[in-house]
Amino acid sequence: MRKxxxxxxxxxxxxxxxxxxxxxxFLNWKKIGLxxxxxxxxxxxxxxxxxxxxxxxxxxxxxxxDYQILFCHGGARGxxxxxxxxxxxxxxxxxxxxxxxxxxxxxLEAQKYCHPNVINVKKISIFNEKYIESMKxxxxxxxxxxxxxxxxxxxxxxxxxxxxxxxxxxFVGDFSSTLLSRNIDIKKYGxxxxxxxxxxxxxxxxxxxxxxxxxxxxxxxxxxxxxxxxSKKTNSMFNTPTTFSWYVAGLVFQWIKKIGGIxxxxxxxxxxxxxLYEYIDSTNFYENFIKKSHRSRMNIIFYLKQKLTNxxxxxxxxFGLWGLQGHSFIGGLRASIYNAMPLKGxxxxxxxxxxxxKKFG
Ligand code: PMP
Numbered sequence: 001m002r003k004x005x006x007x008x009x010x011x012x013x014x015x016x017x018x019x020x021x022x023x024x025x026f027l028n029w030k031k032i033g034l035x036x037x038x039x040x041x042x043x044x045x046x047x048x049x050x051x052x053x054x055x056x057x058x059x060x061x062x063x064x065x066d067y068q069i070l071f072c073h074g075g076a077r078g079x080x081x082x083x084x085x086x087x088x089x090x091x092x093x094x095x096x097x098x099x100x101x102x103x104x105x106x107x108l109e110a111q112k113y114c115h116p117n118v119i120n121v122k123k124i125s126i127f128n129e130k131y132i133e134s135m136k137x138x139x140x141x142x143x144x145x146x147x148x149x150x151x152x153x154x155x156x157x158x159x160x161x162x163x164x165x166x167x168x169x170x171f172v173g174d175f176s177s178t179l180l181s182r183n184i185d186i187k188k189y190g191x192x193x194x195x196x197x198x199x200x201x202x203x204x205x206x207x208x209x210x211x212x213x214x215x216x217x218x219x220x221x222x223x224x225x226x227x228x229x230x231s232k233k234t235n236s237m238f239n240t241p242t243t244f245s246w247y248v249a250g251l252v253f254q255w256i257k258k259i260g261g262i263x264x265x266x267x268x269x270x271x272x273x274x275x276l277y278e279y280i281d282s283t284n285f286y287e288n289f290i291k292k293s294h295r296s297r298m299n300i301i302f303y304l305k306q307k308l309t310n311x312x313x314x315x316x317x318x319f320g321l322w323g324l325q326g327h328s329f330i331g332g333l334r335a336s337i338y339n340a341m342p343l344k345g346x347x348x349x350x351x352x353x354x355x356x357x358k359k360f361g
Contacts, residue, residue, distance in 0.1 A: 005345040007335045008323025009154055009299060010177070010197035015340040017258075018251045029247075036247050041237055050236070053250035060256050061179075063186050063209060070208040070228065071236040071246055076102075076176045076195040078206060080109035082226040083148060083172055083191060087214065088114055091145040091170065097121055099132050099160065100153030101329055102174060110148070117141050131291035135162050144168035146190060152178035154198075155327040157301035157334065158294050163188045170214065177298050179207070180256065181339060182266040190214055196245055198298070199339045201252050204245025256339070265339050272337050272346045273297040279350050285357040303332040308360055319352045 006013040029036040030045050039046050054069050063069060072078065083106075087094065096107045096116040110116045119140065121133040140147060147169050152159045154177040163185055164171040170190035179194040186192065191210045197203040208228060215229045230238055256265065277295055280286045286302045288295065304312060309326075312333065316324050326332035337346055 004320045004322055005341065005348060006322045007337065007341070007345075007349070009327070009334060009336040010195070011203050012198050012323075012336055012338050013340040013345075014201070014248070015252065015255045018248065018255050018340075021251055022248060037244050039243065041241050041243055046243065047235075049250060050246065053246065053253060056250065056253035056257060057207070060253055060262055061184070061186060061209075066212050067186060068210050068212050068215060068232055070210065070231045071241060071249075072206040072208050072228075072231055073239050073242065074226065075203070075206055076174055076193060077105070077109070078226060079174070079193040079208065080106045081112075082208075082228060083146075083193075084110045084113040085226055086228045087146050087170070087172070087191075090214075090216065093117060093141065093143075094145050095119060095138075095140050095147040095169075097138065097147065097149035099150055100156040100158060101327075102153055102155065102176070103148070103150035106148055106150065106174060116148075117145075125291060128289065129291040130156070130158060130289055131294045132158060132160050135160075135164060135166075140166065140169065146170040146172050148172045148174070150174040150176075152176075152296055152298055154296075154299050154336075155329055155334075156290075157288075157296040157299040158290055159296040159298070160294065170211075177296075177336075177338075180262065180265070181269050181298055183262050196249060198336070199252075201249035202245045204242030205249055207249075268343065269297045269337070269339070272341065272343055273300060276300050276335065276337070276346055276350060279353065283357060283361075285361045286353065298336060298338055300335045300337060301326060301330070301332060302335075306360065308356075309333060311360075312356060315356060316349075316352055321349055321352055324349075 027035055029039060057069055094116050096110055096118050098104050098107060098118055098120045099122055107116060107118055119138055121138055123131050123133055125131060151173055171188060172191040173189055175192050175194045177198045180199040193208045196205045210228055215232055280288050280302050286304060288302050313325050324333050324335055326334045335349060
């Protein structure tokens with residue numbers, strides 16, 4: 001069905017089956033006679049659907065019952081503020097891991113409310129490769145606190161696959177660009193959050209998975225939409241929710257279940273990223289500077305040795321390959337190959353890269 005493969009970092013590619021389902025149901029959702037975009041969030045069929053969506057997510061990620069799932073507003077950046085607002089009363093001096101652009105932005109936000117202990121974990125090997133220090137070497141505070149980190153830096157294409165194993169720490173993860181791409185052990189975290197526009201659905205809804213014992217009553221200092229307990233009390237409906245994004249997220253979860261769950265996607269994601277990195281490594285024409293152990297499976301960064309980046313982007317577009325421009329913060333090229341990107345799309349990209357190399361190399 002696809003004529004164009006979308007490698008954009010987000011809003012990103014959605015599964016073709018999901019897009020077709022949206023199209024089919026768009027004007028008459030659940031035989032109500034209205035579009036999903038017109039239906040009240042108080043409609044019993046909408047509410048029923050949100051319950052199904054929550055259960056599907058719980059099944060897919062194996063989320064234990066002592067964790068609350070919330071569907072919030074404000075994107076991941078909203079959570080950069082919500083996390084300190086909700087946790088500082090119990091943990092006044094948190095640890096913040098700096099592994100790149102997004103974790104650093106979370107730090108800048110937290111610094112408005114507290115003095116976090118900032119830990120830089122970015123390293124460069126003797127072979128000039130970027131990597132992230134192993135968690136056991138993170139210089140965390142001695143006392144009990146929360147630790148914020150970002151397991152996949154979407155811009156730099158660097159991923160932390162290791163999961164936390166600390167006793168007196170509450171781990172908070174910005175999983176925006178890695179949630180649903182691989183199995184994770186939810187029990188290792190206090191809070192997991194993710195914006196939608198990568199592996200979940202269209203921009204709008206923000207997923208927060210929080211251990212229930214962290215949902216304490218807080219002083220009413222901040223806007224209630226960022227108070228996580230309040231989202232729970234209102235069943236994620238304090239603001240009018242981003243209904244369309246929520247509904248599409250539900251279709252994506254159904255798609256994940258249908259194709260066999262996260263393990264199937266994880267295998268596919270390993271395969272897709274492997275062939276692309278292998279090709280990049282096999283030639284002197286393209287380069288990636290990240291150590292193999294930390295190469296992102298979702299966001300693959302590469303550079304051209306010669307000054308051909310703009311020509312590459314233009315020619316790729318006419319070949320049907322979109323969104324390959326690297327983030328302006330670091331330049332170069334970036335192929336975001338989220339769950340919905342089929343293997344064929346990555347093979348097609350490699351085919352183009354080979355052609356381009358032949359022409360200019
Ligand atoms: N964190 C990460 C890891 C991201 O990739 C992004 C968006 N690219 C954000 C935070 C910000 O998300 P939002 O725009 O939804 O606030």
